[in-house]
Amino acid sequence: MKLRAILVIAAAALLPAASQAAEKVNLLLNWVPTADHSPYYYAKAQGWYEKAGLDVSIETGRGSGVSAQRVGAGNTQFAIADMATALVAKSKGADLVAVMAVYANSPQGFYWLKSSGITGPKDFPGKKIGNPPGDASRVMWPAFAKQVGIAPDSVTFVNVTPQAKVASLKSHAIDITSDFYNEHDLKVREFGPDLGFVAWRDIGINPYGNAIIVNGGYLKKNRAVVENFVKISQKAFAACVADIGPCLKALMASVSGLDEANQRDQWNRIKELMTDPTTTSVALGAFNAERMKADYTMVKAYFGMEKDFDIAKTYTNDFLDPSIKMTK
Known part of the structure; x- marks a missing residue:
C-alpha cells in the first residue's frame, strides 16, 4: 500500500499545470x-480561459458605477465600466486600473425626428431632451453645448426611463433623446x-467608453492572471x-431573451466604436496617452473629482498582444 501511495503522489507531481486548481x-x-459581451462568453465556450488556468464567472451588471465601486473595493477582480465613471470612482479612492479599451469611441449620441x-x-x-436623471449626457451637456455653440440653459431636460425613450420621442412628449450607438438600428x-x-x-467630444478594469491590489499580486485574462x-x-x-451563439446559449438579428446589428455598431487610430495601429484594446489626459481634464471639469490622481497610472497597455489589431 505504501508503494502504491508513493506512485500516486509521483504521478500527480508529473501532471501538467493546467490540471491544477484553476x-x-x-x-x-x-x-x-x-x-x-459576447467575446467573453465565446472565450468561455472555447475553453480558452480554462486552458490558461482561469475559472471565469460572468456576472450581470447594474451599471458602470457599481462595477467601478466593486472593483475599486476589491469585491470583484474584473469588471466592465465606462471610463469616465471609473475615473470619478478613482478620485473617490477606488483602487482600479483599466487594462483594455472596449469602446475606443464614445457611444453617446442624440436622436430626434x-x-x-x-x-x-x-x-x-427651446426643445425638450428626455433621458434618465443620472444620464451621463446630462452631466456632460455643458461640454456638448459649448462645442456646438449654443447656450447650456437653452434646453429643458425631461425625466424619461431608458425603456420609454423611443415611445416618448414618437408621442412628441420630448423632442430629443440621448442614447448609446449600440441601439441605433432599432431607432x-x-x-x-x-x-x-x-x-x-x-x-469633437470623444471620451473613451466601456473598458475592462481590474482591482489594483489584485493586479500587483496576480500579474500573470491579469495578463492571461486580458490576452x-x-x-x-x-x-x-x-x-x-x-x-452570438455562445452568448445566446447562456443568456435568454435575446433576438439574434438585433444583436448582430448591435455588434456591427460596436465594431465602429472599437475602431480608432490606436486600436488599428498599436493593438486592439489599446489606450492612447494623449486622449486619456484629455479625458481626465474633461471628467474633472464636468463630473468633478474628490481627489486628483496620476492618470498615467490608471490604465495600461502592458497586457495586450500588439500583434492583434483592430481591422480598419
Whole structure:
C-alpha cells in the first residue's frame, strides 16, 4: 500500500499545470449581457480561459458605477465600466486600473425626428431632451453645448426611463433623446428616414467608453492572471470581429431573451466604436496617452473629482498582444 501511495503522489507531481486548481476570477458586466459581451462568453465556450488556468464567472451588471465601486473595493477582480465613471470612482479612492479599451469611441449620441423641424444641434434651443436623471449626457451637456455653440440653459431636460425613450420621442412628449450607438438600428427601423442623429464623437467630444478594469491590489499580486485574462479576452474580441456568428451563439446559449438579428446589428455598431487610430495601429484594446489626459481634464471639469490622481497610472497597455489589431 505504501508503494502504491508513493506512485500516486509521483504521478500527480508529473501532471501538467493546467490540471491544477484553476484561479477563480469574476467578471462583473456593466449591464445585462448583450452583443458587446459576447467575446467573453465565446472565450468561455472555447475553453480558452480554462486552458490558461482561469475559472471565469460572468456576472450581470447594474451599471458602470457599481462595477467601478466593486472593483475599486476589491469585491470583484474584473469588471466592465465606462471610463469616465471609473475615473470619478478613482478620485473617490477606488483602487482600479483599466487594462483594455472596449469602446475606443464614445457611444453617446442624440436622436430626434426631422419632422419636428430639427436639422441639427443648432436647432436644440427651446426643445425638450428626455433621458434618465443620472444620464451621463446630462452631466456632460455643458461640454456638448459649448462645442456646438449654443447656450447650456437653452434646453429643458425631461425625466424619461431608458425603456420609454423611443415611445416618448414618437408621442412628441420630448423632442430629443440621448442614447448609446449600440441601439441605433432599432431607432432606424422605428422611424426610418424621419430619424435625425448626431454622434458626440463626430462633433469633437470623444471620451473613451466601456473598458475592462481590474482591482489594483489584485493586479500587483496576480500579474500573470491579469495578463492571461486580458490576452484571451483581446483574442476573443478579434475572433468576434472576424466572425460574430459563433460568438452570438455562445452568448445566446447562456443568456435568454435575446433576438439574434438585433444583436448582430448591435455588434456591427460596436465594431465602429472599437475602431480608432490606436486600436488599428498599436493593438486592439489599446489606450492612447494623449486622449486619456484629455479625458481626465474633461471628467474633472464636468463630473468633478474628490481627489486628483496620476492618470498615467490608471490604465495600461502592458497586457495586450500588439500583434492583434483592430481591422480598419
